[in-house]
Amino acid sequence: MRKIIMCLILAVFMFAAGGDILALTPEEIMDRRDENEFLGSAYMEAEMIIEGRRTTEKRMYSYSQGADAFVEFLNPRDRGTKYLKLGDDLWMFFPEAEERVHISGHMLREGMMGSDFSYQDMLESEKLTELYDFEITGEEQLDSRPVYVLRGKVKDDAEASYYERKIWVDSERFIGLREELYARGGRLLKIMEVKEVKEFADGRWYPVRLVMEDQLVEDSRTILIINELEFDVDIPEGLLSLEALE
Numbered sequence: 001m002r003k004i005i006m007c008l009i010l011a012v013f014m015f016a017a018g019g020d021i022l023a024l025t026p027e028e029i030m031d032r033r034d035e036n037e038f039l040g041s042a043y044m045e046a047e048m049i050i051e052g053r054r055t056t057e058k059r060m061y062s063y064s065q066g067a068d069a070f071v072e073f074l075n076p077r078d079r080g081t082k083y084l085k086l087g088d089d090l091w092m093f094f095p096e097a098e099e100r101v102h103i104s105g106h107m108l109r110e111g112m113m114g115s116d117f118s119y120q121d122m123l124e125s126e127k128l129t130e131l132y133d134f135e136i137t138g139e140e141q142l143d144s145r146p147v148y149v150l151r152g153k154v155k156d157d158a159e160a161s162y163y164e165r166k167i168w169v170d171s172e173r174f175i176g177l178r179e180e181l182y183a184r185g186g187r188l189l190k191i192m193e194v195k196e197v198k199e200f201a202d203g204r205w206y207p208v209r210l211v212m213e214d215q216l217v218e219d220s221r222t223i224l225i226i227n228e229l230e231f232d233v234d235i236p237e238g239l240l241s242l243e244a245l246e
């Protein structure tokens with residue numbers, strides 16, 4: 001009986017102590033986020049609405065597998081434009097010029113197809129826990145959702161699109177709802193907000209409507225809408241190769 005009473009007392013103490021004993025670590029939070037958002041192999045159909053001095057819309061589909069990805073645009077103006085990412089290398093194919101261009105260096109930070117998403121934003125394949133060391137800076141409410149607020153700085157031996165990220169992670173669904181992206185000197189470069197998430201058949205949550213705003217360009221933002229998403233798909237043979245760009 002004494003042992004049972006002591007166990008009950010310990011359980012009450014742990015419950016009352018709250019987050020200090022039972023709280024998740026930053027790594028556990030980000031691992032659970034990665035379980036939702038990291039794409040092993042996937043097929044996606046999406047559209048981008050680019051708002052600036054004028055509004056343009058672009059449609060595309062993509063296949064991805066690990067660090068490799070193939071993207072083809074379908075809207076009339078860009079029909080046939082293709083991107084291929086193999087590891088750290090990225091190529092673009094222009095149908096009018098019938099030529100293949102290797103994109104590297106500073107070009108990777110430019111907006112993909114004139115959008116606020118850079119090539120690195122769209123095609124980055126690593127898990128964030130592989131690139132950043134995170135710490136929890138607080139817990140709050142964001143659009144009526146409970147969130148963990150984390151700040152991550154790039155690891156010494158990692159190469160990442162941004163030196164620092166501040167991320168708001170839904171503490172129940174473990175999906176990123178907002179990100180602030182910073183340069184090494186602390187300058188805010190971009191803000192990304194998730195406007196809609198969807199639960200898929202396997203209980204996995206994934207963002208299906210996002211807004212990216214470039215803080216260095218006035219009145220510039222891009223809305224990314226994912227219309228179809230399939231996980232763990234078979235990649236068409238030969239698609240993730242340079243020959244697929246021709």
